[in-house]
Amino acid sequence: MDNQANPGTTRQLWRFHGGLHLPDHKALSSGRPITPATLPKRLVLPLQQHIGAPAKALVEVGERVLKGQMIAQADGFVSAPLHAPTSGTIVAIEERPVPHPSGLSAPCIVIDSDGEERWTELHPHAHWAALDAGELRNVIREAGIVGLGGAGFPSFIKLNPGARTEVDTLVLNGAECEPYITCDDRLMRERAGEVIAGARIMRHALHARRVVIGIEDNKPEAHAALRDALARVDRHDIELVQVPTLYPTGGEKQLIKILTGKEVPSQGLPIDINIVCHNVATAAAVHRAVERGEPLISRIVTVTGGGVAQPHNLEVLIGTSVDDLLAQCGGTTPTLSRLVLGGPLMGITLQHRGLPVTKTGNCVLALTPGEFGQHGPVRNCIRCGECARVCPANLLPQQLYWHARAKDFDHAQDYNLFDCIECGCCAYVCPANLPLVQYYRYAKTEIWAQARDKKKSELARERHDFRTERQERDKAERAAKLAKKKAALEESPAADSEEAKKVAIKAAMERAKAKREAAGVEPKNTDNLTADQQRQIDEAEARRATEKKNESANERE
Amino acid sequence: MTNPVISSPHVHGPANVSGVMLRVVYALLPAIAGCVWLFGWGVVVNLLVAITAALVFEAAFLALRRRPIIITLRDGSALVTAVLLAVALPPLAPWWLVTVGVLFAIVFAKQLYGGLGFNPFNPAMAGYVLLLVSFPQEMTNWAAPAALRSGDLGLVQVLLHSLTGALPTGTTMDALSSATALDTLKVQLGMAHTVSEIRGGPIFGLFGGRGWEIVNGLILLGGLWLLWRRVITWHVPAAVLGSLALIATLFHLINPELYAGPLFHLASGGAMLGAFFIATDPVSGATSPRGQLVFGAGMGVLIYVIRTWGGFPDGVAFAVLLMNMAAPAIDYYTQPRVYGHNRG
Numbered sequence: 001m002d003n004q005a006n007p008g009t010t011r012q013l014w015r016f017h018g019g020l021h022l023p024d025h026k027a028l029s030s031g032r033p034i035t036p037a038t039l040p041k042r043l044v045l046p047l048q049q050h051i052g053a054p055a056k057a058l059v060e061v062g063e064r065v066l067k068g069q070m071i072a073q074a075d076g077f078v079s080a081p082l083h084a085p086t087s088g089t090i091v092a093i094e095e096r097p098v099p100h101p102s103g104l105s106a107p108c109i110v111i112d113s114d115g116e117e118r119w120t121e122l123h124p125h126a127h128w129a130a131l132d133a134g135e136l137r138n139v140i141r142e143a144g145i146v147g148l149g150g151a152g153f154p155s156f157i158k159l160n161p162g163a164r165t166e167v168d169t170l171v172l173n174g175a176e177c178e179p180y181i182t183c184d185d186r187l188m189r190e191r192a193g194e195v196i197a198g199a200r201i202m203r204h205a206l207h208a209r210r211v212v213i214g215i216e217d218n219k220p221e222a223h224a225a226l227r228d229a230l231a232r233v234d235r236h237d238i239e240l241v242q243v244p245t246l247y248p249t250g251g252e253k254q255l256i257k258i259l260t261g262k263e264v265p266s267q268g269l270p271i272d273i274n275i276v277c278h279n280v281a282t283a284a285a286v287h288r289a290v291e292r293g294e295p296l297i298s299r300i301v302t303v304t305g306g307g308v309a310q311p312h313n314l315e316v317l318i319g320t321s322v323d324d325l326l327a328q329c330g331g332t333t334p335t336l337s338r339l340v341l342g343g344p345l346m347g348i349t350l351q352h353r354g355l356p357v358t359k360t361g362n363c364v365l366a367l368t369p370g371e372f373g374q375h376g377p378v379r380n381c382i383r384c385g386e387c388a389r390v391c392p393a394n395l396l397p398q399q400l401y402w403h404a405r406a407k408d409f410d411h412a413q414d415y416n417l418f419d420c421i422e423c424g425c426c427a428y429v430c431p432a433n434l435p436l437v438q439y440y441r442y443a444k445t446e447i448w449a450q451a452r453d454k455k456k457s458e459l460a461r462e463r464h465d466f467r468t469e470r471q472e473r474d475k476a477e478r479a480a481k482l483a484k485k486k487a488a489l490e491e492s493p494a495a496d497s498e499e500a501k502k503v504a505i506k507a508a509m510e511r512a513k514a515k516r517e518a519a520g521v522e523p524k525n526t527d528n529l530t531a532d533q534q535r536q537i538d539e540a541e542a543r544r545a546t547e548k549k550n551e552s553a554n555e556r557e
Numbered sequence: 558m559t560n561p562v563i564s565s566p567h568v569h570g571p572a573n574v575s576g577v578m579l580r581v582v583y584a585l586l587p588a589i590a591g592c593v594w595l596f597g598w599g600v601v602v603n604l605l606v607a608i609t610a611a612l613v614f615e616a617a618f619l620a621l622r623r624r625p626i627i628i629t630l631r632d633g634s635a636l637v638t639a640v641l642l643a644v645a646l647p648p649l650a651p652w653w654l655v656t657v658g659v660l661f662a663i664v665f666a667k668q669l670y671g672g673l674g675f676n677p678f679n680p681a682m683a684g685y686v687l688l689l690v691s692f693p694q695e696m697t698n699w700a701a702p703a704a705l706r707s708g709d710l711g712l713v714q715v716l717l718h719s720l721t722g723a724l725p726t727g728t729t730m731d732a733l734s735s736a737t738a739l740d741t742l743k744v745q746l747g748m749a750h751t752v753s754e755i756r757g758g759p760i761f762g763l764f765g766g767r768g769w770e771i772v773n774g775l776i777l778l779g780g781l782w783l784l785w786r787r788v789i790t791w792h793v794p795a796a797v798l799g800s801l802a803l804i805a806t807l808f809h810l811i812n813p814e815l816y817a818g819p820l821f822h823l824a825s826g827g828a829m830l831g832a833f834f835i836a837t838d839p840v841s842g843a844t845s846p847r848g849q850l851v852f853g854a855g856m857g858v859l860i861y862v863i864r865t866w867g868g869f870p871d872g873v874a875f876a877v878l879l880m881n882m883a884a885p886a887i888d889y890y891t892q893p894r895v896y897g898h899n900r901g
């Protein structure tokens with residue numbers, strides 16, 4: 001059932017389980033060329049716009065900065081620097097609300113623009129082919145480039161396969177499978193050359209054997225533009241593949257399966273199967289960083305939905321507020337009911353309009369009630385299995401829901417909770433209107449938080465065990481000494497008592513070990529927490545704290 | 558302005574529980590019309606009594622459990638249970654028989670487990686089996702097909718009969734009713750007649766019971782419509798009917814005079830209703846496609862075994878309940894291979 005020949009292309013395509021054919025609403029904005037957004041008066045730049053450790057500010061309040069100047073540096077390996085999107089003055093470095101699922105505040109650098117757009121000195125590398133992979137990665141790292149498709153993982157890390165790993169295929173993701181969003185479509189249409197140029201640089205950095213660009217077949221113009229751009233540079237090692245439109249084809253794991261037939265191992269990375277996957281917009285940003293020396297200070301954002309007067313594709317400076325963007329699109333309509341950052345299936349609710357656009361924000365979606373689709377009352381799960389039929393990870397969402405709701409996190413993990421990509425397919429089709437994804441997020445963060453608590457107490461226990469072990473050993477040694485003395489008195493051979501000592505120590509250590517093992521089983525899937533997971537745990541705890549607060553508030557009422 | 562945090566996805570597809578349930582009822586309409594044509598107004602009276610009772614019991618219990626009444630009633634599940642039971646019961650059943658069945662189905666088999674979604678058994682079949690075990694006499698007194706009846710009752714007369722047991726003067730229950738084909742087959746095989754002898758009798762038609770084959774055909778039609786509208790998938794009905802046909806063929810080949818053939822089994826009794834409308838009940842069935850194949854196949858075999866060697870003429874209801882019991886285990890052992898996990 002997996003295989004499916006595709007007569008349209010030379011490449012055989014595969015199929016992932018499930019998926020959805022969704023009304024795509026792309027026509028609202030796909031005809032709108034990329035236009036630069038007007039320069040905002042104020043920019044708010046969260047220090048963390050990527051997966052990993054927040055950047056460390058390099059500037060102080062009152063300092064004047066130039067466009068493109070680094071204002072915060074990467075802190076640690078998994079981190080990315082930040083650059084001033086325009087010239088101006090730093091007016092604050094403080095906690096501000098940031099766009100995030102849980103609506104938290106985080107440290108931000110606030111810049112008031114001076115309107116002059118004065119650039120800092122740039123260092124382009126026209127002859128990048130002469131650079132080695134490490135140098136290229138450094139350029140990309142210093143440019144603050146992170147995955148622009150949504151996840152925001154620092155790109156230079158994904159361009160570093162490790163010395164002994166060969167990269168077979170570099171997959172460029174131009175699927176853009178979520179409804180409404182057209183920023184990648186426009187990018188590919190209008191700046192196909194930049195995408196191809198970026199792809200070549202990435203390929204060079206990875207020593208990848210081949211490059212495959214996957215585009216959903218609902219974007220024929222983008223496909224044609226890329227084909228022409230490829231013809232211009234005469235590249236035959238870059239393959240352009242149209243894939244059937246099906247949500248979530250743009251999911252990294254799904255696209256890899258479609259194009260190569262391989263599956264990224266559970267809890268693993270594409271590189272485990274010699275594949276690296278980047279977004280087309282990231283490729284364009286890499287090109288700009290390397291060949292023009294420009295750091296990542298802007299991105300293309302689709303502003304669309306029934307709640308906005310004139311949908312647009314805007315080239316937006318990072319840090320611009322959503323409100324500014326909406327104003328440039330003719331403002332919102334009276335029927336607007338929800339603002340979303342990202343697509344309708346995976347985007348996060350924007351709690352208010354003042355929030356800034358970050359590096360990963362591909363779409364501002366203004367939804368009206370008519371666009372939500374059918375929303376009846378939430379009912380019990382009727383076990384219809386619709387969710388399982390559409391789940392691209394081939395999970396049993398109804399079982400996950402059941403266990404997550406019962407807070408039975410062990411069973412949720414037995415049903416592979418951590419293979420859920422939160423694509424939302426299950427909740428979209430659920431006739432009982434259950435907020436399934438919300439339960440999965442909740443369960444995941446709870447498990448992470450518990451694992452961290454457990455690690456803490458484990459450390460404490462290890463320290464305790466170590467002490468007991470030492471005490472036991474001391475005791476055994478004392479006993480052995482005593483025995484030796486006694487033996488000496490009885491004139492038996494000394495070797496025996498040496499033996500006795502060893503036996504006693506061994507017994508003591510085994511006792512300690514047994515005690516450790518009896519203490520409980522390890523939680524699964526929780527080793528090697530990434531910084532992002534760590535952050536989510538913090539949020540879970542913050543949420544638990546507020547929940548508690550709310551509870552006590554409710555009790556007071 | 559601060560908006561509440563609402564988790565993605567922000568859009569929802571067209572499906573909802575009420576819609577699913579209503580489609581099941583629509584799909585049964587042709588078969589119900591067929592039953593009226595064949596067995597008279599009895600089925601309509603059954604429906605009236607069953608639906609009224611189901612809504613009343615459901616509402617009363619929701620009130621007791623302090624659950625929203627109107628919203629829950631609108632999920633349509635009580636309606637579906639009532640309709641399925643009404644179609645499965647003998648067309649000239651007294652009102653209390655129908656009511657007791659509905660009471661058990663709604664209250665004991667569903668609400669006491671926590672309502673729709675938590676019931677391990679198909680409510681309609683639980684009610685049916687309770688009646689079959691408690692009132693075997695009333696349950697096997699099936700209305701005779703039109704061609705074999707002497708005299709016809711109007712809707713009002715049937716209603717009166719259901720409520721009071723009274724029949725118009727000159728009409729007797731015997732004249733209106735007859736045993737079903739499955740029943741006759743079972744009894745007469747017990748009296749050492751051969752299948753071909755028995756099937757020469759007047760209540761047998763071309764492949765199954767006379768008239769029943771048409772009703773079953775209409776049920777099949779409704780089932781195909783449900784398939785087309787994607788309310789159900791092919792797995793369960795195909796597995797039920799496939800395994801029933803297979804095992805019937807096997808025994809028929811061994812001894813055609815002792816065992817009726819596959820067509821007879823498919824076209825008689827509740828096989829079609831069970832395959833398309835009852836075994837496909839999501840709540841009490843298996844969920845994964847592979848699980849549904851196992852569930853359906855098990856059911857087909859059980860239907861045959863009970864029909865052929867069991868104590869009751871038809872085995873659909875028992876087969877469903879038995880497989881309901883096995884459903885959790887089936888689900889457990891037929892989990893799909895998750896993306897990124899090794900095969901096997």
Ligand code: SF4
Pocket residue numbers: 380381382383384385386387388397398401426429430431432433434436
């Ligand atoms: S789609 Fe909804 S109702 Fe159906 S099985 Fe999944 S969770 Fe339950």
Ligand code: SF4
Pocket residue numbers: 387390391392393394395396397400419420421422423424425426427436437440
């Ligand atoms: S959100 Fe998770 S469980 Fe639901 S369909 Fe997507 S991957 Fe499957």
